[in-house]
Amino acid sequence: MSSDQTPSHTRLMYLGIGGLTLAALLVANGLASRSRHEQAVSQWTQAAALPVVSVFQPRQNAGGDTLRLPAHLEAWSKAPIQARVNGYLKSWQSDIGSKVQAGQVLALIDSPDLDQQLAQTRARMLQAQANAKLAATTASRWQHLLASHSVSRQEADEKQSNAAAAHANAQAAEADFARLCSLEAYKTIRAPFAGTITARHTDIGQLIKADTDSDTELFDIADTHQLRLYVPVPQNYASVVRPGMQAQLSVPEHPGQTFSARLMGNSTSVDPRSGTLMAQFVVPNPNDALMPGDYAEAVLAVAPDTHGVSIPASALIFRAQGTQVALLDASQHVHLQTIHIGLDLGDRLVVDQGLKPADTVIDNPPDALRDGDAVRLANQGAPHAAKA
Structure with a gap:
């Protein structure tokens, strides 16, 4: 190897080491950034998984309520006016909406059959009275004859018995005549008490049938x-x-x-x-x-009721454990509290057991809420007004 190639080889070696170091730094930075992102996503997911709730504080029912x-x-008194005699309606004097006094005439009934029956009964009564008078006179005479021994005691007793029977027949005839006279008075329909005619179910000429299944009222008062x-x-x-x-x-x-x-x-x-x-x-x-x-x-x-507190009905939880509400403690964890409803006012309830005015109650609790669950306030950091 020549001396002019040695420096070039050394520079290449340093450049390679530098490149590897830079690549390692980039990879490490990427891994760290990804880890931080995953941690942030995990924290956001955990926070988003917490139920968001709104709360209120119960108030005492010291001012009373209305139901x-x-x-x-x-009406204070009401009655259907019906007929007691058969016949035809002759006239009526009071129509619907009329103010009437007790005893005032409402209508008249024409009853020829009753009139004839009354006349016949009167005649029978007079006949019975005449027979009774004659029998009494005869009995008295026979008592005088008995005193002179002109007749037997048996015959005198028979005349006395006949007089008593005739007197009884006369009394029966008088009672029958009085009964028909009372029925005759019912031909005039009168108001039983002061009031207002609320209905009229009859008219002139209508056939009146009394004391039958088809008998309907003539007036309502x-x-x-x-x-x-x-x-x-x-x-x-x-x-x-x-x-x-x-x-x-x-x-x-x-x-x-x-x-x-x-x-x-x-x-x-x-x-x-x-x-x-x-x-x-x-x-x-x-x-x-x-x-x-x-x-x-x-x-x-x-x-x-100073012993009870008032809450909205939307705070109730109905489960196997009974009627409950969800309370929120200082650490924002849920505690399920069993309560007793003293009075149900529809949209609001008066609770006499299980709640105090200082408790923090969750309104509209989620169905999946369990005892000990952590929750997040809908307007955390702001004051919560009592909704009850």
């Missing part, structure tokens, strides 16, 4: 100076019904207007078919603003 329930109104409000209260709310309680009601035909009602009583039993307790209220109706048969919405006041 809105469907209800219906009925209702007393509406005050009404009865019937509110079916679900069993869960039965404790709300207390003596002397007041209620507010509204009806569709008077939007924005409310009426007051006072509790009269309740059925003291739960209907097994509907699971409700029937409460009855009285509603003054001096201006006839309310109508019987009306659908109404009743608003009942729920007494304040």
